[in-house]
Amino acid sequence: MKAAPDDHLKPLLGVGGTVAAGVLAGVATGFTAYRAGAPVHWAALIALPVLALAVLVARLPRATDVLWSPPLRHFSSATSPQASALAGRLAEAAVDQDRFTTRVQPRLRRLAEARLRQRHGVPDADDPRAAALLGPELHRLVTDPAAPLPDPRKLTELLENL
Template sequence: MTTDVTATTGERIKPLMGMGGAIAVGLVAGAATGFTVFRVGAPVQWAALVALPVIALAVLVGRLPRATDIVWAPPPAHFATATSVQASNLASRLAEAVVDQDRFAVRVQPRLRRLVEARLRQRHGVPDLADPRAAALLGPELHRLVTDPGATMPEPRKLTELLENL
């Protein structure tokens, strides 16, 4: 029975040493630890008890793949960026906000407001939503959606249309 670790491509990664070699290293490390503890003045039983975890750790380390081995894995399907994480969070918040008005007012609306303000600064040089040019650039529906505390979540198509016009 083979105990090699298999990478995602099906290639085998060899452990640092075989099972026999790992046990031998573990026994040597355990004996050295037990002898040292005994020489310090501990009884033989305590020295053996302290040596057991050292043996187990040495065997485990001996069976791990080498740190320098390359684990071949396929590249990610797409690169995650802060923008994609924010988009994912926004999508889940939008789904929750359709059902719960408070979630819209507390979670979604502030994020939409920040996105709209960033877009206005980026594209039009408008510093914030208080600027009179913001209402004219956004249109009455989108401006109300991001500024009115009593605004409700529009239907997904309407929200998509409003954000595309941004």
């Protein structure tokens, strides 16, 4: 499964989650206002903007997520900050499956597919020959959205075998 180029534009929550978050925020605000002494109709009136804001925020795209820039075509002294940024992103991806599947896994897949095309003439990781050439662990790592990021030593070993 390839990540779409506009995955970062997907909302934070689906429609059901958005409605639930909005209702929860509205009810909590209304209840707090009522407990503070506001009449029921004022508490409901105060809760409406909070409900609307919660729905709006939950439907916003993931605009705060950092997008990866394309890799450099040549090496320079600017590559060492990128290496440390990559180490930080891998550390984040190790504890956050969503970050791994949206940021790291697509890059690993492109790397594996480039190697498959270059050395074996296999067009992509979905080709039946790719699983045999990459090995079951690496093939799962680059194709299965549920695959976790392995520990650093195992990842290094898998990438060395690539």
